Amino acid sequence: xxxxxxxxxxxxxxxxxxxxxxxxxxxxxxxxxxxxxxxxxxxxxxxxxxxxxxxxxxxxxxxxxxxxxxxxxxxxxxxxxxxxxxxxxxxxxxxxxxxxxxxxxxxxxxxxxxxxxxxxxxxxxxxxxxxxxxxxxxxxxxxxxxxxxxxxxxxxxxxx
Amino acid sequence: xxxxxxxxxxxxxxxxxxxxxxxxxxxxxxxxxxxxxxxxxxxxxxxxxxxxxxxxxxxxxxxxxxxxxxxxxxxxxxxxxxxxxxxxxxxxxxxxxxxxxx
Numbered sequence: 001x002x003x004x005x006x007x008x009x010x011x012x013x014x015x016x017x018x019x020x021x022x023x024x025x026x027x028x029x030x031x032x033x034x035x036x037x038x039x040x041x042x043x044x045x046x047x048x049x050x051x052x053x054x055x056x057x058x059x060x061x062x063x064x065x066x067x068x069x070x071x072x073x074x075x076x077x078x079x080x081x082x083x084x085x086x087x088x089x090x091x092x093x094x095x096x097x098x099x100x101x102x103x104x105x106x107x108x109x110x111x112x113x114x115x116x117x118x119x120x121x122x123x124x125x126x127x128x129x130x131x132x133x134x135x136x137x138x139x140x141x142x143x144x145x146x147x148x149x150x151x152x153x154x155x156x157x158x159x160x
Numbered sequence: 161x162x163x164x165x166x167x168x169x170x171x172x173x174x175x176x177x178x179x180x181x182x183x184x185x186x187x188x189x190x191x192x193x194x195x196x197x198x199x200x201x202x203x204x205x206x207x208x209x210x211x212x213x214x215x216x217x218x219x220x221x222x223x224x225x226x227x228x229x230x231x232x233x234x235x236x237x238x239x240x241x242x243x244x245x246x247x248x249x250x251x252x253x254x255x256x257x258x259x260x261x262x
Contacts, residue, residue, distance in 0.1 A: 145237050
């Protein structure tokens with residue numbers, strides 16, 4: 001429990017760092033570290049498949065995509081973030097954390113208890129048999145993403 | 161079990177709040193997208209934490225994997241859009257997109 005709490009605190013710290021750091025490359029790497037910690041948390045929650053996906057896809061592939069974009073856009077150094085935000089962000093965030101700690105427990109107590117029976121079977125059965133139609137939708141979403149990227153990087157014809 | 165659930169929901173809410181603050185305050189397009197990613201991390205932590213506390217970890221895991229796969233295609237599309245915007249406006253500033261032409 002203590003290790004899990006430490007991992008969660010690390011996750012929040014790296015996520016906030018990813019938002020606050022000025023260097024885009026550093027913030028992308030900080031986001032990758034946050035993903036890595038989230039993957040370890042998933043492993044410790046007996047969710048190995050989600051952990052593997054989180055570490056390999058989010059911490060690996062998405063970071064590569066971010067670094068590639070940062071390299072292609074020349075780091076975008078010329079943008080001045082407003083100074084007010086740099087002051088307000090930590091203050092509002094800490095205030096939210098305090099309110100969160102005070103209020104969340106009583107809020108959770110008010111959530112009506114849903115029927116939650118113990119699951120049976122393996123992960124594969126739950127993934128493939130309990131949810132069939134939306135997996136087809138998932139494949140359609142991936143195809144749509146591929147076509148969107150292809151359409152965005154389409155070369156112009158000579159006739160245009 | 162409520163204590164475990166409380167722990168995960170607390171940190172998920174913190175992540176979503178940080179992402180929303182980033183979305184409201186930042187001007188760089190890539191920073192805005194990193195903020196969206198942080199919100200997504202909070203949501204997947206909330207899903208798996210609730211599944212863990214309610215002994216429904218397999219369903220929660222299937223949902224999180226669905227979310228991660230969709231996230232990848234979202235990221236690829238959005239970063240391609242950002243690169244195209246950079247080619248057109250030579251800048252990553254979100255305020256340049258508010259200037260409409262024509």
